[in-house]
Amino acid sequence: MSKIVVLGAGIAGHVAASHLRRKLSKEHEVMVVSPNGNYQWIPSNIWVGIGRMKPKDILFPLAPLYAKKHIDYKQAKAVSFHPEGDSEENKPYILAEYVTGDEKGNQERVTYDYLINATGPKLNFEATEGLSPGKNKAHSVCTYTHAQEAWIALEGLIKQMKEGKKVKILIGTGHAKSTCQGAAFEYILNIEQELRRHKVRDMAEITWISNEYNLGDFGMDGMLMSYGSNIMKSSEMVEMIFEDRGIKWILEAGVSKVEDGVAHYETLDGAYKKESYDFAMLIPSFSGHGFKAYDKSGEDITDKLFRGFMIVDADYAPKPYEEWSVQDWPETYQNPSYSNIFAPGIAFAPPHSISKPRKSKNGTDITPAPPRTGMPSGITAKLVADNIIEMIKHSNDELHHKGSMGNMGAACIASAGFGMTTGSGVSITTYPIVPDYNKYPDTHGRKLGKTFGTIGLAGHWLKLALHYAFIYKAKMKPFWWLIPE
Amino acid sequence: MTRRISKYKRFMMMNPIIQFFKFIYLSIKVLIVVAGGHGGTRNA
Ligand SMILES: Cc1cc2nc3c(=O)[nH]c(=O)nc-3n(C[C@H](O)[C@H](O)[C@H](O)COP(=O)(O)OP(=O)(O)OC[C@H]3O[C@@H](n4cnc5c(N)ncnc54)[C@H](O)[C@@H]3O)c2cc1C
Numbered sequence: 001m002s003k004i005v006v007l008g009a010g011i012a013g014h015v016a017a018s019h020l021r022r023k024l025s026k027e028h029e030v031m032v033v034s035p036n037g038n039y040q041w042i043p044s045n046i047w048v049g050i051g052r053m054k055p056k057d058i059l060f061p062l063a064p065l066y067a068k069k070h071i072d073y074k075q076a077k078a079v080s081f082h083p084e085g086d087s088e089e090n091k092p093y094i095l096a097e098y099v100t101g102d103e104k105g106n107q108e109r110v111t112y113d114y115l116i117n118a119t120g121p122k123l124n125f126e127a128t129e130g131l132s133p134g135k136n137k138a139h140s141v142c143t144y145t146h147a148q149e150a151w152i153a154l155e156g157l158i159k160q161m162k163e164g165k166k167v168k169i170l171i172g173t174g175h176a177k178s179t180c181q182g183a184a185f186e187y188i189l190n191i192e193q194e195l196r197r198h199k200v201r202d203m204a205e206i207t208w209i210s211n212e213y214n215l216g217d218f219g220m221d222g223m224l225m226s227y228g229s230n231i232m233k234s235s236e237m238v239e240m241i242f243e244d245r246g247i248k249w250i251l252e253a254g255v256s257k258v259e260d261g262v263a264h265y266e267t268l269d270g271a272y273k274k275e276s277y278d279f280a281m282l283i284p285s286f287s288g289h290g291f292k293a294y295d296k297s298g299e300d301i302t303d304k305l306f307r308g309f310m311i312v313d314a315d316y317a318p319k320p321y322e323e324w325s326v327q328d329w330p331e332t333y334q335n336p337s338y339s340n341i342f343a344p345g346i347a348f349a350p351p352h353s354i355s356k357p358r359k360s361k362n363g364t365d366i367t368p369a370p371p372r373t374g375m376p377s378g379i380t381a382k383l384v385a386d387n388i389i390e391m392i393k394h395s396n397d398e399l400h401h402k403g404s405m406g407n408m409g410a411a412c413i414a415s416a417g418f419g420m421t422t423g424s425g426v427s428i429t430t431y432p433i434v435p436d437y438n439k440y441p442d443t444h445g446r447k448l449g450k451t452f453g454t455i456g457l458a459g460h461w462l463k464l465a466l467h468y469a470f471i472y473k474a475k476m477k478p479f480w481w482l483i484p485e
Numbered sequence: 486m487t488r489r490i491s492k493y494k495r496f497m498m499m500n501p502i503i504q505f506f507k508f509i510y511l512s513i514k515v516l517i518v519v520a521g522g523h524g525g526t527r528n529a
Contacts, residue, residue: 246486
């Protein structure tokens, strides 16, 4: 009998736990350790942030589902990693701290045979002075509570606009190395559409601020894509949308400080500037959780497991952009020092960014961090689960399931406005996620046809269909596994 | 605001009948990209 412990119940952790449970017999134990008692479908936070969905529409409690499906669950957070055990405990374990109920604050050794670290990112608001959800008129949509607070503030602002106040809205990235530009892109378009719905669009100046070098970079070095019968750059597509919607933009901007209604930023040319606003939504930088790791004797071995995020089978040797290749990216998400530890989703340390790294004249890195969106998070979690299942069933350490982001497609259905007849979506698929400039030298590292973009109402329907499909799947309702990651 | 999307294009983008077929096309296309498989890169 084996015990698999999954840290985190986000997209990656929940996908891993549900596949493990479905495919492994009950003699094996599957346990989830996660501090948030709810599963949330994060992509729909955008609609919570414009008041078109309530938090309850995008979440459900995990404990009843896990009890029904025979998945053990501890509402606790991992604190430290002990992959060799210690002087008292022979088995590897993680130290977990309960976050709720009578046991709150109590720590427990949770032993494992296999460990899946799917703890995603820490939302690193502290990296930007003054950036904190709901403070200084700046908001976040990264969690459903943040999104709900953002909507309350936005609703108040819409009221003021109706009373004749002209306002400035600033949406984008809140740090020189933020990622997740796609979420901010969705939010700015949704806000723009909501202002039109409330007939106050002319009262607002809406501005995009981003650490991208070009519009539509999305932390993926931009894309060359099929667009109808044309071939278009993602920068051209986003420029077309922004101009059409009357959205201004500021690029190459590393936001360093936020004061009440003012964002301070540095640009690649070394200038220090500021932008005022009445409402902002700025995505923070993402970081690892700062976990510590210890060997059997209690020596600190954090460097063996983490470089911010968890170390996996990537090539971390520093090299210039021109020498980067898809082979740098991990395939199995296995930690090289401890073969029973894996890190799918956002929890793994990427070898480098995907976008070309750039420094300002003052030496500040202003480069989007690489995004790991929902689809690759789910795919990598499933392949990790499949490898562990094979290791258990065949007592074999060979890993047959592989999935590099350099050999994997992703779909990004970006909401551009909510409404069954008035909504819109920017649907983009990309193959591969990490551009392979050797394989596709003439098409910016991507396969045309599999990399395409389109705009329209169908995109909104698709995004809504995915919302319902993925919540159905996450609830493990009949035949849930037929819905692909 | 600068009009960058023509009236005709906007009609195509927002017409529910045209978009219904687009929805089916898009769903299949997305499925092909996602279910199209994934793998390693090192021994390819
Ligand atoms: C607003 C927004 C919109 C998005 N829209 C899209 C989209 O449209 N399409 C798309 O593909 N992607 C989208 N993404 C990205 C997508 O949400 C992420 O790729 C995905 O959530 C990553 O999954 P994950 O499981 O790695 O991390 P997460 O989903 O962040 O899950 C991490 C889990 O770990 C838990 N955890 C944290 N700390 C600990 C600890 N110490 N111990 C144990 N557990 C811990 C958390 O509670 C959580 O359950 C969006 C992201 C945002 C913020």
